[in-house]
Amino acid sequence: MAELLGFPPQVLFGQLLIGLINGSFYALLSLGLAIIFGLLNIINFAHGAQYMLGAFVAWLGLNFLGVNYWVSLLLAPLVVAAIGIALEKTMLRRLYKEDHLYGLLLTFGLALIIEGSFIHFFGVSGQPYSVPQALTGGNNLGFMFLPTYRAWIIVASLIICFGTWYMIERTKLGSYLRAGTENPQLLQAFGINVPLLITLTYGYGVALAAFAGVLAAPIYSVSPVMGSNLLIVVFAVVVIGGMGSIMGAIVTGLLMGLIEGLTKVFYPEASTTVIFLVMIIVLLVRPAGLFGKEA
């Protein structure tokens, strides 16, 4: 059997596929962050908490209201987006003209409050959420056993990611959004309701986080700290991709998943740090990020 870099190809392919699956989560989450930063200039530190909220809404729905996974996949992002919109209307809105730091502090504080109250009511040990019946089982691909649910994660997140990219970069609505960030006064002069546009954008970014949360619920335990574990990595992904770049966030998310996957084969001890290493190198070589526009 030929070997690649000292490992049988089966092992390597398996790891690459796994990397792609994890990358899908990074892409989905960093996309939401990138949209919010790109259009609102807010560094949304509550993103991890909103991701966790998505998973919890799904869990609560299943256990107390009998709402199944598929409905939750639609419903949870809407519920969490509504909470997000309320936050935007009452608090975030006041900070657009201030320094980035204020938005960061506010959202970070909110994240701590949300997580803290969930820890108080649900504990940290995590609640089980089973994989929906239609997506149980898996296929043997020859080089690895691929659970159906993991395949679904790739498909679902790629559709959402590229759909979002298309909407922002290729449609009329998207052009309003982009115009709104460039010159809100001018856009308003054309009769477009810019504040509403911004509110909805924040809601959409938050909904993306909640969607990722529902996707994650069956494979990771639904726990109040699930978001804070992931958030730092996702921020690194956004920085590597270039703050505010939509395509950059998606591609970098997938790429970092792959790099992390390979690290897990060659030197597993470094698998949690490799992304930050990449971040340092990218910042040294291209301070605006891989896809960012040089200032």
Place this chain on the structure above:
Amino acid sequence: MKMIKKLMCSAVVSAMAAAGAAQAKGISDDEVRIGYLADMSGTYSALAGPGGLEAAKMAIEDFGGKVNGKKITIVSADDQNKPDIGANKVRQWIDVDNVDMVAGMVSSAVTIAVNKVVEAKDKISIVSGSASSAITNQYCTANSVHYVYDTYALAHGTGEAVVKEGGDSWFFLTADYAFGHAMEGDVTTVVKESGGKVVGGVRHPLSTNDFSSFILQAQASGAKIVGLANAGADTTNALKTAKEFGVVDAGQKLAGLLIFLTDVYSLGLETTQGLQLTTGFYWDRTDETRAWAKRYEERTGAKPTMVQAGVYSSVNHYLNAVKAAGTDETSAVMAQMKKTPINDFFATNGQIREDGRMIHDMYLAEVKKPSESKSDWDLYKILRTIPADKAFRPLSESKCKLVAGN
């Protein structure tokens, strides 16, 4: 008459002597203070945390809130699994708040740091949560007791049983820090002694979110047994991923080396069924354990883990020793605790050895199938009892400075 006078005199004299002795020793500053230290909100808070504090309070209430007429009080703190925070807190407790005994204690690293403080200040600690067998081996002190379980007991209990049933080739998923390394080392020894071999392993960072890559490597190794030398959220995540990738369906078996009742409850039986594990306590074992667990559940909403049950038992044993010794002075209480066997719902004929290890029967358990479980917390069946003298590291192998001959 003369006789009676003489008797009266001696009675008075001895009564005065007894009073004098009690005054010299007695209860320091008229209160017995217990400090409960644990991870109260993080990864390990479900297995000990607030539940353990409630167990300690129950022990004090059951004792009547007073020992020898002196009030018993309890304080608690969150060590956040950080040795420096834990050690500083305990130093403050002892110096400022006059705490006499520290209970709970989860992360092994915190425990080793705290025990050094407790030894230097000559107070007492009773460790219920930590795993590392080093606590009563190279790090043993005359001031500390390790109460519930340790890595040696887990490795021997689960490791031996698994190899005996034909699981003779192992692949380890090991948490990359002191506890994981110790666990892997202890199990490796057991596996080799029992005629098995270790074909490989991965050391993963603490608090790994995604185990799919490591599970894939475990599958590729072809080992019969995948040993989980990790704890808390890492173990539950690894088990979940193993289930998803069909590890058990493909013919490999999992051996969880440190599994708590709350882990199994959180994962559900569908994922954990058939898993073998070693535990120091299971609530549904005898009438006594059931009765206590019921009272505990009424207060906390959950059944107790072995750690939480151990906290109750250890606080109770401590208070009994204070009562019998008539003082909370360290050496007298330690001597009293070591010479009194522990007989309660938690342990039968438990005995604290000179190295501080409390030896008691351990249990090899198997997680039930969903069809066998009759209620939410009906999770284990006990396969066999591992007798106290077999469960823990024999003194002849001890490196502890307190053991004769060392």
